Amino acid sequence: MIITSAHFVTSAVQSPQYPSGNLPEIAFSGRSNVGKSSLINTLLNRKHLVKTSSTPGRTRLINFFEINASFLFVDLPGYGYAKVPISEKKKWRPMIETYLSTRKTLKGVILVLDIRRVPGQKEHQFIDWLCHFNIPKMLVITKSDKLSKPNRIKNRKSIAESLSVDENELTLFSAKSRLGKDDVWEGITNLIASG
Numbered sequence: 252m253i254i255t256s257a258h259f260v261t262s263a264v265q266s267p268q269y270p271s272g273n274l275p276e277i278a279f280s281g282r283s284n285v286g287k288s289s290l291i292n293t294l295l296n297r298k299h300l301v302k303t304s305s306t307p308g309r310t311r312l313i314n315f316f317e318i319n320a321s322f323l324f325v326d327l328p329g330y331g332y333a334k335v336p337i338s339e340k341k342k343w344r345p346m347i348e349t350y351l352s353t354r355k356t357l358k359g360v361i362l363v364l365d366i367r368r369v370p371g372q373k374e375h376q377f378i379d380w381l382c383h384f385n386i387p388k389m390l391v392i393t394k395s396d397k398l399s400k401p402n403r404i405k406n407r408k409s410i411a412e413s414l415s416v417d418e419n420e421l422t423l424f425s426a427k428s429r430l431g432k433d434d435v436w437e438g439i440t441n442l443i444a445s446g
């Protein structure tokens with residue numbers, strides 16, 4: 252994908268704040284600190300378009316970015332970080348669920364998983380929930396650079412078993428080495444085209 256333009260559009264909590272227009276949208280979801288914002292920056296060849304942080308829970312609003320004047324990326328706040336105040340956590344669920352279940356232009360969700368972690372109840376619930384609302388998804392395993400090649404393959408297998416999906420449905424990625432960047436773009440292009 253050749254990126255001719257990429258810019259921040261707006262942040263939203265509630266639906267009236269979502270951008271208007273009919274451009275197709277791809278949302279990025281996953282645990283706090285898993286690497287969602289870094290994945291977006293890597294795809295767009297930008298270092299700092301989306302704020303990343305070693306402190307989990309950095310992204311707390313729904314952030315919209317417009318790419319090539321033809322589609323939007325949506326960086327969702329991460330779930331499952333213990334230190335986010337309870338008041339914030341209570342806002343998270345309705346904020347994300349309303350967005351995912353009502354957004355007409357949403358073509359698919361990229362669920363970002365950590366190569367070093369077998370998915371837990373939160374991921375299972377989230378996937379069931381996406382299926383319930385018929386929202387197409389792509390599964391991306393990030394931070395692959397943290398493991399040797401054999402261990403990557405081994406962990407991908409465990410993650411696939413945990414999620415009851417075929418290993419080929421899990422795309423290995425690294426924001427550091429850029430491994431898998433083209434594969435993720437291919438998945439995104441397919442989601443946009445098939446919606």
Ligand SMILES: Nc1nc2c(ncn2[C@@H]2O[C@H](COP(=O)(O)OP(=O)(O)OP(=O)(O)O)[C@@H](O)[C@H]2O)c(=O)[nH]1
Binds near residue numbers: 283288393395
């Ligand atoms: N080694 C390595 N580090 C990564 C990778 N992706 C992200 N990180 C690091 O992981 C930390 C979290 O990355 P973010 O992209 O901010 O994660 P996030 O999922 O957006 O986090 P929240 O917004 O808090 O939910 C940062 O310190 C990144 O530099 C990767 O592929 N490899």
Ligand SMILES: [Mg+2]
Binds near residue numbers: 287
């Ligand atoms: Mg983030």
